[in-house]
Amino acid sequence: MKNHPCFVVLAVALVLPAAAWAGAAQDGILAETAAAARAADPAFAGFSAERGRAFWSARHPGGKDQTPSCATCHGATPRAAGRTRAGKPIEPMAASLSPERFTDPAKVAKWFQRNCEGVLGRACTAREQGDFLAYVLGQ
């Protein structure tokens, strides 16, 4: 059909803003975290997905015995699905597989507060949060 390419363009034009919207919300959270990291440490040079990957897989002392690592519940990589301590499946953290994640700042803050307390025994610094976000958003 002659109009076919027009329909495709129209569809893409409608979908892209939606995807961009999610991306915009996630970028907003990243920006706020970067601002907090800069405020905490003037020598802050940006987030690193590589540090985030190491943070995800490391066994952190100081938290609960049953959850020494992010990977304990969330799986070996963000692309894997995980399981909570009560056995409920967790959707993958990777933004490419779960695009709705990390779009609600309140929810992000709540889960960082809960899970850092459980895994590290303390609050995560803004830099740790940012590295983590950089890692999962890129997966």
Add this chain to the structure above:
Amino acid sequence: MNHMPPALAPRPPETGERRVKVWDLPTRIFHWGLVASVGLAYASGEVLPKSWIGAHAFFGYVIVGLIAFRLFWGVFGPEPSRFKSFLYSPRAALDYARRMLTLRPPFHLGHNPLGALMVFALLATLGVLIASGIVALGGTERLGPLAGQVSFAFAKAAEHFHEGVAGALGVLVGLHVAGVLLSSLAERQNLIRAMIDGCKRVPAGVRVARPEPARLAAAALALAVFGAIAAALYAVTPNVVMGAPLFRASSDPARLTRLAAYERECGDCHVVYHPSLLPAGQWNAVMGNLTDHYGEDATMAAEDHAAIAAYLSAHAAETWDTKAANAFRIAAPSLEKSRASPGDALPISGAPRWKRIHRKIDAATFARTDIGGRSNCAACHADARTGLFRLRDSAIPDKRDSAIPNKRDSAIPDKRARAIADPKPQPAS
């Protein structure tokens, strides 16, 4: 040689040994169909795992249909099948028994007096079994014609009664088989073959009148009248029976309106436990100690906390009559003392009734990564969210290879399972 047409010529009474048709085809099909259905109902109810209860109920319904036919046929069928033709007094039955033991029983074209007694005993016992089964199914599983119409206590009593009567039926069946074999021996008849091909061997010197055929015209008329009366009754007075005290409709836990805050705040980490699974006191203990919620920090915003606490209290186990609510409604006093600290709330899986129900499942099964522990009801109960925990929806899943579920597993796989687990809730009425 008589030249009259065969139909008009008077037939001399036959007195030699001959085979006579006794059991018509519908009667024979009924008999063996009943044998198969009872056997399959027994197997699915007693031998196979409990999740086969759906098949068990199905065969029960088949038996209902078969008995309904037999009752109808006992009025309108051919003479040997009509109840009137084998209504013997108990004295006649005793007389037959005595004669059978001396191996000189009289010949009966249809059922002999003892056999007749067995027919009525079996029909009555099956009727009682069916009725008690339907009551039990309605009150415990919330299934069948009396789903949710019978109190749990009454249904549970009916279930025990049902099991007892099933044992009695087993005895009756044993007696029936023994009686058939004994009679066959005494009468020198193969009674089992007679029920297969319908013919009996009439000994020499015995006269038998030709049995009357089925009264089909009368049967059709009776069916039409009965059907009309039944339809009229059903249309006019469906609630007369259902409104009686024994048959008070109870609320369907699957239709409880959902609270979004509960699903979100609590359902993020674990199965959305139906409020009917704990008494109100336990829910209050849980909500009163969210900073140490079974080892996790589950604190939430104040308005969510208030809404969830109110919701759980309002719909706690005391307000339901399901089997789960009845099992978990009463916190055993001894457990109050066994708690480590007053703030500890006993988990659902810590209730003594829970442990009893799941006693045959070993720890290794609960430790499987694809099951995820005792708290993850949904691993084995497809309808956990509804609070019904029907036997037909409960089964230990086959072991999966991967330790961590793949993305597809995080959603319930097939359409029917999704419908079971997530039925559309009705608005509050």
